[in-house]
Each structure stands twice: as C-alpha cells, then as structure tokens.
Amino acid sequence: MGLIIFMIMKKAKSGITYLVAFVLPVILVAIAWWLNGVYPGSKLSVLASDSFTQTVNFYDAFHDVLHGNQSWFYTWSGSLGVNFLGIYSYYLGGVVTPIVYFFSKSDMANAVYVITLIKIGLAGVTAFWYAKTSFRLQTWQNHLLALCYAMMSFGLAFAEQPMWLDTLYILPIIIIGINRVIDGKGGNILIFGYFLLFITNFYMAYIVGIFSFLYFCVGLYRRGELKQKLTWLAYGWRLVIALGLSAIIIIPTVVTMINTHIPLSKVNGLFTDNTGIWDLIIKNMVGVYDTTKFGTIPFVSVGLLPLIFAISFFFLKKITKKSKIGMAVLLGCLCLGFYFQPFDLAWQGGHFPAMFLFRYSFLFSFLVIQLAGEAWETKPSFKLLSRIIISLGILMIVAYFGSFGHYHYLSVFNLLSTLIILAAYLVLFSLLTTDRQSVQKGIVIILSIMCCVELTGNAYGIFLGTKKEWHYPLNRLYTQNYPAISKIVSKYQKKDVPLRMESMDPVSRNDGFNYNYSSINLFSSMRNRPFMQQMNKLGYRSTGDNLNLIYGNNTVLMDSLLGNQLIIAKGKVNRVGYQTQPDVKPYHVYKNQYAAGLGTVTNDRILKLKLSNTDNLGNQSQLLNDLSQQNQTYFKQQALKLLPSPGARISIQNNQFYGNMPSDQSVQRLTWKVKIPAHQQAYLSLYPLSGTNLGGLMSEVKVDKQGVNLTSRNSMTGQYIDLGNYKKATTITIHTNIWGSKQFRMVMPNVILMNTNRYEKSMTEVQRHAAKLKISGDTITGKVNVNRKNQVLVTSVPYDDGWRLTVNHQAASLKAIGGAFVGVKLHKGQNQVQLKYRPSGWYVGVIISSISLVLLIGEMVIKKRKNN
Template sequence: MQQLLDLFKKKKFLYALAFFLPFSIYGVMFMLLGIAPFGEKSILVTDLHTQYVQFYTYLYDVMKNGKSIFYSWEGGMGLNFLGVFAYYLASPFSILILFFDRAHIPEAIMVMTLLKVGLAGMTMTHYLSHMMKRRDITIAVFSTFYALMSFVTVYSFCVMWLDAIYLLPLIMLGIERLLTTKKYGLFIFSLALTFITNFYISYMVGIFTFIYFIVRFCVLYDIRNVKQFFQKFVWFCIGTGLAVGMSAFIVLPTYLDLNSNFAERTKIPFSTTFNFDPLDFYSRFFNGVIDTTVNGMPNVYAGVLTVLLVPLFFVTKKISLKEKIVYGTVMLFLVLSFELPFLNIAWHGFEPPTNFPYRYSFVFSFLLVYVAARTFMVFGEDLLPALKKVVFFNLFMIILLGKVAPSYMQSNKMMANIFLVVVYALLLYLKVRLKNKKALVSFALLAIASLDVALNTMYSIKLMGYEYGYINRQEYASPYPGYEETIQKVAEKDPGLYRMETTMGRTWNDAMRFGYKGITHFNSVANGHLNLYMQDLGYGYLDALILQNGKGIVSTDALFGMKYMISDSPLNKYGFEKIDSVGDFSIYENKNALPFGYMVNKEEFDTKGKDKLKVQKYNYTNSFEEQNKLIGKLNGQSVEYYKALQPVSVQYDNLQVVETEKSKKQLANEKKKMALTNQKPIELAKLQDDKPASIKYVFDVKGKQQLYTKLRVNPTGVTKVYVNGKTLGKTIGEGPDSDLSNYPEYYWNNGILDLGSFENEKVEVEVQVKPHSIELDQQLFYGLDVDTFEKRVDELKQQPLNVTNYTGRSVEGKIDVKEDNFLFLSIPYDKGWKATVDGKDAKVLKLNDAFLGIELPKGTHTIELKYTSPGFTVGVIVSVISLLATVLLCFIVLKKRK
C-alpha cells in the first residue's frame, strides 16, 4: 500500500486521480439516479431545460449550418446573439457539441458538466500542491471537496458558471506567482479566460481576486511596507487590465448591449437586517443540508471534514497570528456578505438574482477548503484536545438541528453527518498516532471523503428532481408527436421572412431549438426596451427577461408579420384560416400579416426613446389604448379600433364586494398608469368557503369583434376564465407551472387574454375564484372592431418593403414610397443595425423605444440593413493588442530572469 501511496506523489498520477475521482463520483450518481443515457430522465432541469439547451442547439446550427453568431431571428423577434453567447455559451467546452448530433445536445451538456467538475479537481490539486509544498493523495481529498462542493452540485445545471470553478484555483495560483516570482502569465491568461467564459460570474471572481491579492500580500509581506505594496499592486492592476483587454472581443460588445438594453428591476437595499438565522446558515456546512434554489441559503458545504479543520486553523500555534487574522477577517466579510442585503446585492452586480441566490458562495467554499487543507498539513498531537471539543460541538449542533429543523436535517441525514464527523475525527487521531500506517490512513480518508461528497451529490440531484423535475428524455426528443414535422412543413412551403408561433410550446425558447422566427423568448440579457414596450401592448412577461406571445393578439399579429400559427386546437381568431394539418396539428395562415417593413405616419411615432428602464412587477398600462396608438390613423383620421366593452350585467356568485383601501394605496404609491373600465379596485370575499365562487359578465357584441380582457388580480394564479362555459386554458406536463388555464398567472399567462371572435351575439365571461378572497385591481374588457382594423391593414399594405434577400444578419428590399414618411420595421431596435438607402448611409431611428425605423422621401428606394454586434470590431482590436502586450511582457520577464 505504501508503494501505491508513493505512486500518487508523482504529478501525473495525482492529477489523474484529482480529475477522475470527482468526474466518476458525479457520473455514478447520474447513473444511479437514472439520468440519460443511464435511464429515462434527461439532465434537463429548470433553466437548463427552458433556456440553455435551446441556446446550445442554436449554437450547433451556427457551427454546423452557418447561422449567424451575431444575430438570431428566432428569439424575441430578433436579438443580438453575441450577448447570449457571452452569457451562456462562451466556454471552450461548448465545442464538444460538434461531437454529438443535434438530437443529443443534452448528453453533450452532461459530458461538459462532468469534464468541468473533473478539471476543477485537477486545478485545485495544482493550486494546493503549490501552496502546501507537497504532493500526495491527501491533496486529492481536498480538491475533491472543492470540485463537488454544494455550489457545484446544486447549480450544475447553470453549466456556464462551472468554468469559473476550475479557473479560480489557477487565478489564485497566478496571484501567488505574481507576488513571489514576478511571473505574470498564469494570472493574466486564467483571468482573461474567466472573463471570456462568463462575464457575469467573472465579476464575482474579479472581486474575490482583489480580496485574495490583499490577503496574500498581508500574509507574505510586511503590511506596513507601503512602497512594496504599491509596486505589487501596480503589477496586479497591469495584469488585470491586460486580462480585461484580452477578453474585450466578447466583454465590450456584451457590456454595450447590457448598457443599452438592461432594465433595472429593484432599488438597492441598504437594510442592515440579516438575510437569515445564523443557526440555519451553520447547518449548510453539513452533508445533504440543501434547500430550495428559489430563495434558499448559501451553498457552502465543501466536505464535513472542513467543519472540523477550519476551527482548528485558529487554534494551532503552527500558523502565524497574522495569517489567522487575515483569513479570519476575509471569512467574516464573506459571511456578512451573505447576511447583509446590501453586500449580497453588491456581489451580484447590484441586481438581485431571479432565483438561484448567493451565486458567489463558491469563493467562500474555496477559502474553506484552503484553510482546512492548511490545517490538515500541520495537524499534530497539539491539536487533539481542541479536536475533541470541536467534535463534541458539532455532534451537539447536528442533534440540535435535527430537533429544531427536521425539515432539512432529517434523521437519515443526521445519522450520516454524525457518522462522518466521528469517522473523520478518528482518522485525524490515527494520523497522529499511527505514523507508520500513513498509507492506510490516507486511503481511508480518501474513501470516506468520496463517500461524503457522493452522498451530498446524490441529495443535490434529488433536490433538483423534487423541486423542478428532470425532463423525461423522450419528452425532450419529441415533446409532441409531429410537432417538429409541422414546423418544417411550413418552412418548406414558405422560405420567406415572416414570423410564426405555436399555441403549445414547451419552453419560452422553442423557436431557437426548432428554427422558426418567433416572438416568445427568455434570457437574462434580453432586450429590455422591446420587452417593456411589448408588455404595454399586452404581451405576457416576467420582469424584462421573458416575452410571451401566448395565442397572440390579432392586431399586432398583423403589424409584426405573424404569418403562421400552429395549434393543436381550433383557433378562434379573425384573419387566421386553416390551410393544412399534420397529425393533431393545424397550420393557420394570417391573411392580414404585414411584411417586416411598411410605411407609417411619422407623427404617430416617438423617436426619443428612454434612457433608463424600470421594471414593475405588474403592468397596469391600458394595453388596448397602446394598441390603438400603434395601429395608427385610418385615412388620416383617429379611430378607436379597440373599444371598451361595458357589460350588460355583472353577477357575483358566492362573492361579496368588500370595501378596501389597501389596493388603492398600493396603486397610488406605485404611481402606475391605470385604466379601470368597470369599477375601482375592489376586494372580493367568498360568502361560503366550501362552495364555488365566480364573477359572471355578460356582453352584447355588435358586429364582428375579437374580444379581450386584461385582469390584474392579487394574488395571481388563483382565478380561471371561462367563455360561454368553456375554459380558455389547458394543462401541459406536470408540476406547479403545468396548469395554463389560470389567468392571470405570474409566469405563464399575464398579458391580455384572447376571449375569442364573436359576431352579433351575447357572450358570457366567467371568472372563477379559488381562494377566500382576492383583490381585483384592474378589469379591462375590450373588443377589436375587425372590419375597421382590416381597412387599416389594407392601407398599410399599399407601401410594403418587398424583401429581395435576407441572411442571418442582413435584409435587402425595395419599396415605393408615396410621400415622405417613416419606414417601420418590426425588427427590435439595436445599435448594431446599420442601414443604407440607395447605397448611401441612412440614420436608423428608434420607434416607440422598441423598433427600427428609417425616414424615407417619396420615390422608389433600395434598402439594405446589416447587423454587427456593437463594440465587436473595436473589441477584437483591443484583444489582439492586449494579447501581444501580454506575450511581450512574459518574454521580457523571461529574458530578464535568464
């Protein structure tokens, strides 16, 4: 056994162990829990299912099928895809998707995840070997703790964050070299790669990098030597600057995109109230104590052994007081960052995360592992008395947590943690007492550590399955039989530039996976200007991140070129005619769909735009008035295309109206633009809780009208709408978000609701109420005068932009303009679009803060539009210069050393 132990003192064997141990543990847990290809479940869960896999599929099409890396027509009416690439896909491991076919992107993501976890183990081993000045199997114990810390196992579905995990040890080692040997290459290149792979998480790494630089300088040098600190700090700044410069080709265009389109969602909280109870926080150091990723605690577990060793770091006399103070101060600062809202938000770029909190907790776990390893290397006879106290304290805490918090320290987890604490303590004792059995103790420690992280990994995977549900692999491959074939049939029939949507999409990003030009979209770097304007028009939303088409809106279906709709149920919408079907799916064509460009009255559009965007949780704009403004004048005359409907009767079944000041105050304080057609904000309460309750409105429809409603109910997701006794929603899949019949519902169904098309008849709209009481803050009922609207559509069709050619990032066309006016393009405004008119540069306007426009004089014109992500060209130049400067710097340093 000693020979085997000596074998792992060799660098290649130790590094191989450090890679394959976490890789294998994670892989085996996937296999045991039935994740494909080892079972029926896919790796797809939460945002990995709704966003990332679709983005990877689009990237696959970029690499294999020639789609544009700069721009995508498929998502959110059109978007800067380089921003999406920078946030989600810039990892060098993304190239692995080319070794899989398009249908097996989920398996490619699984391989990426396992490789990143394994690489994290290897780089941490490299770092610890240098810092501890030794190379043996126990180093792999601590590197495995790091590679499979709770941050990794809980947030592994955010695969784009994992690159920072394997790069962080290299950056820290680079700082060590910068401080001690004047070698700058490792620091600069590893930091640059971190900025490139994910600009968001690299912000947090950057903060910690600065903190770590201060820490290591204080440990290595006399902190009173200001001159020496300044010299080192200058080189640190130069190195950081070069790293940022090398990443400019992706960071600069991403920054410019965010700066132009990002919507502020909250005020920065300056409260000193703690985020959580310290006892709850302490529980997160133990195995398997993991809770919700929606608003849970920091994920700080990094092996139960760290719970025993970290306190001993501050006890041992073999570590200097200065080092203890420095590391203790940083650890305290990080704990306060978790606890204090202001510091926590600062770590997140002063923007609160939507779910998945404490995204910087991995740096705290990194410190835990380092401090634990540092203590382990000096652990001796002198620490046994202190170890005894630490063991008893933690056993007491485990039992206490089992009593006061049984929801997350269940009896099985309590027993597992007691077992781990006792066995780790025994092995530490044997490390001191059985010095001639070093090999046996080392391998036993490795085995227990592997069991430790394996259990926690299993709990993490199970948590994701319980909280969100892993998508069935077959369900991903074929969400609906014939769905993809139907989409392809439309594309083959009509290869032109138009939009299409479906009424039964599985995710907000289906368009990017299946290759159609849709409206519905979700990503964290979305176009805030577009999304907020679309909210005003009545489209579904979540903050400024999600844009949802739903069943569409007849008027903007026409104005935005929505030419086809695929539905699995009859489509009750004026203008849409069924032209074909595939299996259970019907293809509807919109006879009113306008081209991507057409002439509009310039005086009806705002060209100033908004400098700052502010998101409100609930949009109270009268969307029908906004629709009327966008549709524009008919023959130069103002027209109400949407008209408010007044019910001929309103009946409350098992409900009574309760006078309330609460909603009035709330609306007044928020200073929202309101329009209440029927009554003021009211509170409704059930008369008998055990019986159904509803509001029934009866409308007398005159002529041909498409009816809509916009309700604002507090809380959301507790009311359903029926029209003439029929529900408007349906249920898809399983889980809390599967029932789409709830309206309004915060995530899925909160825009204006299409009630159907009617002609000269009475219509009953019933709103069923589930809870005891609701606040009805807004209730709008409107009808679209179809005949009048179609006259306006015919008017707009008189001056179309006839598209002669288009690519992934360009459009060419001709137009005959009757009088000086604006060319409206239903393409989201972005500074990356450049236009020429008859070969000459033309100014691109921002219409209504959302869309492209060009002012055109009377006559026939040739229009050309081309997109390049803003800042990309400059970024490439800066990156090349920075790379050359870094190479030159390293060459000069090397030459001086020789």
C-alpha cells in the same frame, strides 16, 4: 535512452493523477444523479429549473451558430430579434460549451448533462493542480482536497445554472497565477486565468474579480510585502492585459448592460433575509438542502474533512499570526455578505438576485480548501483534530435542537449521518498515528473511501432536494414535440426571411431558439429591455425587470402587425384571418393571411408616435392607423352579466371585484353571459391588480359551443383571452375558474370587441405598402421605391443601437418608431437599404483586444531575448 524512458514514465504518471482528479468527481456526481433517476437515456432529464427554459434552448441556438445556421451576433429566435453575443456572454461562454456541436438538437438535454459533469471534472483537475503547487502534501491528500472542491455543495445545488460552474475550474487557475506573481515568478498563468474568466461569464467575473484582488492584498500582507511596488505593478499589468484581451466580449457586454437600464437594488434592511446564528454549521451537515428560491442560506460545504483541517489552521502555532489574521479577514468579508444586506448587495453587483441567492458562496468553499491544505501540510496533532471533531459534533447537536425549528428542512438523518462520519474520521485519525506503514496505507484507503461516501451522500441529498423543489422534468417533455414542430418549421420557413410563428402550447418560453423560428417570447437575463418595456405597452406582458416577454393573451391585431405568419395549437383556434392548414399531429396549424411583412412604407407622421403607459389597445389602434394611413376605431368594450354562481365568494365595488377563498387551492367558479355583435373578434379582459399573489394566480376560461378552453398564469400572460371570431351576432356563456391565490383583486372583467371589417381593411393597406426585405444572418437588405416625399420604412425589428444603417451605400441614422421598432427615412425614388448588426462597443472591443495582444506578444519577446 533510459533517461528518455524515465521522463516518459514520469509524465505518464503525472497525466494519470490528473485524469483521476477529473474522473473521480464525475463518477461520484453521476452516481448521485443516478440514485435520483437521472442518467443518459433515463425518463427524467437533468433540466431542472432554468435549465429547461433557458440553458438547453440557448445551447440549441449556439449549436446553430457552430453549424453556420445562425449569426454569432444576432438571433431572430426571441423577442422578434435580440443581441446573441449578449446571451453568449452570460449563458454560453467557457471552453466546454462548444461540445454542443456534436449533439443533435433533439438530444440537447443529454448535452447539458455531459457538459455539467465535464465542468465538475475540470474543477477537480484545476483544484488538484492548485493543491499540488500550493501545498507540501502527498498525492492522495491533494486528490481528496480536489475532490472535495469539485463536489462542493454550491456547484451541486446550482447545477441547473451551468453557466456559473465554469468559474469553479477557473478560480484555482487565477489563484495559482496570483501566488506566482507574489512569488516573483512568471505571471502568464494569471493573464490566462483572468482572460478565461472575463470571456466566460461577466457576472461571475465581477465576483471573482473582487475576491481575487482581496486575496492578492491578503497574500502580500501575510508576507509583509504590502509596499512592494513592483509586485503591485506586475499584478496590475497582468490584470489590464487580461481585461484588454477580453474586451472583444467585455466592452459590448458592458454597453448592453448600460443600455438595459436596470436600476440598482435598494437596501431595505440591515440583515439579509432568513439569517440565523447556526447557518454555517447547518449547511456543513451532510445532504442539507433548503431551497434555491427565496429564503435560502448559503451553500458552503466542501465536506467535513477539509472543514476539520480548515478550523485547525487558526490553532496551529506553526502558522503565523499575520496569516491567521489575513485569512480571517478574507473569510469575514464573505460572511459579512451572508448576514448583512449592504455587503451582500456589493458582492452581487448592486442587484439582489431573483432566486439562487448568495452566488458568491463558492468563494467561502475555496477558502476552506486553502486553509485545509495549509493546515494539513503542518501535520496537526491528533489531540487538536479530536478536539475540533468533538466540538463540531457538539455544535451540530446544539444547532439542531437549539434552533427551535428555524431550519425546518433539517432532518434527524442529516444530523445522524454527519455525527457518524465525524466519529469515523475521529477513529481513522487516531489510527493514522501508528508508525506501522502497512496499517497507515490501509487507513488512508479507508479514509479516502469514507470521504467519497460522504461527498456522494451529500450530492444525493442536494439532488434530491432539487428534485423535490424544482423537479427533474421528463425527457419526453423536451423531445416529444420536436419531430412535429421541426416538420412545420421546415415546411413554412423561407430562406430569406425568418419564420415568425407562435405556439399556443409552448414547451418553454424560449422555444424559438430550439425549433429555429422567430418568436415574441423571451426569458433571459440578457435582453433588449427598452424594447420589451414598449412591447408591454402594446399588450405583451413584460413587467418589473423585464426578464420575460410573453406572447400569450394579446390581440390578433398585434399578431398581424408584427408579421406573425403561423399559429400552432393542440386545440382549436378561431381567429379572424387565420386559415386552417393541414394538421401535423398533435398540432393544428393556422396561417395568417393578414400578416404584415418585415417592413411597411408609410408617411413620416409615425415618427411622432408615443406609446401610452396605460392604454395598450389605444397604442395598438394608433400604430395600425399610422401604418395603414387610416383613422379607424377598432376596439370597444362590452359589459358582462354575472350569472348566479353557487359557492361564489366575491364582492364587487367601484368596477373592481374581490375574491376571498378558504385557501390558495380553492377554485372560484364564476359564470358570465354576453351578446357578441356580428363581425367581431372577442376577448375577455382579465386584469389582476396589486395586492394579489400574482405568482400563483391561475385562470381557466371556457366558452360553450365555441371550443374555447384556455388556461393561463395571470402573472405570465397578457390580459386579453381570445373568445373567438364571430361573423354573426351570438350570445355566449363564459365559465371562468380562478385559483392559486387565497385573495385576489381584479378590474371588473369585460369583453373587448375588435371590429373585423375595419381590421381587414387596414391590414390590407399595410400589406399593400409592404417593402421586400431579405435577411441573411445579422443583415437586412432590400430595395424600396417611393414616389412621394416624407416616407418612412417601418420595420418590426426591435430598435437597438447596434444596427448600422446605409441608404444607397451612404451611412444614415436610425429612427426609433414608438421607442420600439427600427425605422428608416427614405428618399423619393429608389432606396437601397442595408441594416447590419454589430453589438454596440464591438469595434472598440476588437481594437482594444488587438492592442492588448500586441503588447502581450511584445512583452513575451522582450523577456525571451533577455533570458537568452
């Protein structure tokens, strides 16, 4: 009985130590956020940067998946429809994300806050486990190392990208597994770690995969066992099994990435941008934050305490020469990436990041923790530690004064606080040399408190930097419109077809995921890039790597062809065919009487449709003519007259006009006049050319007596600004304000006129030939009757190889209409059509995962029998 009580107490004590490892970083990070005005119920939300536009909205979608309101494979919320498993594989993997189930969608900002803290806490738990199993240290020492790891600067600075934080708690598990394989012990922990890594985030899996292999090689080298074939086989077998188990996610993701056709980045120089000789010294000071945009240097700090011991690793005689060389090489591989473009590119998968640079820098932080643990267990002398502390202080002073302003974000406070903490550690280390146990215990407590103060101060400084650069947005920006938009969606949503609607005043570029309607807008690293490229040819802005597809500033013709049923706006909308519905404050609601259905039957001439790279209005006209079986001209251009504009600083040449302002914030005010004929929908065409700072260029357009007052960012919207619907001939005055770029160059603005009579006639024909299709999750079904040969069902569903088509229960091949939309060739008579979505590679992944699971179970059974 006494033995049982002893075992229970021992396990309880162990559980408490792990609980402390979890709770402590959570509390300290929460305090740092609280000091910056972010906490549950605060005015500010944690949704900085991409958390506002991506993370919280994708959490909303996953919430719907968990509640059975959306398919795990496909979502209709963004870009008219997109592979949701792909979004999951990058943004939503990990053991923590399912917590969103317990939050309401209107409270999802708090879910992001809680999930981020839990991931940081889990990093503390696994780091404590790693320290406990790897080093011969006292519990308090393991706790300090785990705390420093959990609160590394990388995790804090990149907290607005929480999908990368899972890797921080998975990495120690993988390293524990590798150490056990090298030791000849059981390797199931390695399988579990790799499996968790691969299904959580494929991008980080690539980075950690490279690092862990290098770590394995260095581990064998340190022991002089590089030629141990059995160890190599044990490692390779576990890696293969883990990859196989995760194939259910990895295979479809890889296929999606291949189909996305993103070219590899090109090296344009030897050195990485903004590098300096003092980078690693500067970024180890307390509270240093430069930027997470372009021009940053790596976030590597895990606190001064581990840094001191990590440096001592290379000066300790008890540590072998091989160990020092091996770890120096491993550190050097990371540093090569920090300073040289080719290595930086290799670490990040052949693509230079769009902001949030050096995404592998957390590996440097981990190595600092490992080196610190190995050095600390050898009990380095106070003489060595004092020399290191003094040298660090001198280096930091030299870096501050000798960088000549290169590190402009570095303040005197950063330097002084760092020097004070170094001095405090120096004093405490000297006191630890005493033989009096009571004094030592007191010093340990003070040392631990000092470490907590340093880490909290560092977290505060980084969050303050995030607040200044990205801003922690007000909670109400996310929540205030939720009741109104939810009411509108629930009123007009049908059970069998997603509601396609758009907001003229979007909260973010992924609102459809939040409010559960089908939108053209999408901002995601996982997307149907070929489709988005074709949509750009149809007038929707999607350029470069096509990370965005933007609804704003296109024609009503495309609105109707894509089946957009509703527009909501805080201002007035005057578009042909859009009928005013009862307001839901603060929104006006407009219903499109010419919205096409999900599918339209037309002749097979449309199979020859090829979209031009240069004429988006021509593409729109051709698509409508093919669908309506008409031959109409819908658009024409009308020249504008530039009126005298006091203070204008422009020049006009070769149908282009140039602006040259005193500063980026100077406003170029121009006034134009034009006569609009009767029965026209009018658009102002504003198209900036290369050489303009598109990132900052803004345009505001006002039309007298028409209620038009639109502001748009030119890099993020299309070129056609809606001037209204004119049933009678009208002369209008247009006021344009342009700012955000000191110099800009544009095609000479003109007015695009769309003939509303011809448009109405053609759209009526499209609606007359509509097919009745129903959607249930990831499946489209419908009966389509045709009385002629050579007919095609054209849908507004984005073309994707993942769609599986059956016609009359027989497998059939899809057609890509204009390279953009799903098309189906029909037989004369009745056609029972079914489209079911499974990401390409899904079934192969299921088979490989199943085989791998059988092999793993078989291995475990065989081992168990041998042991028995």
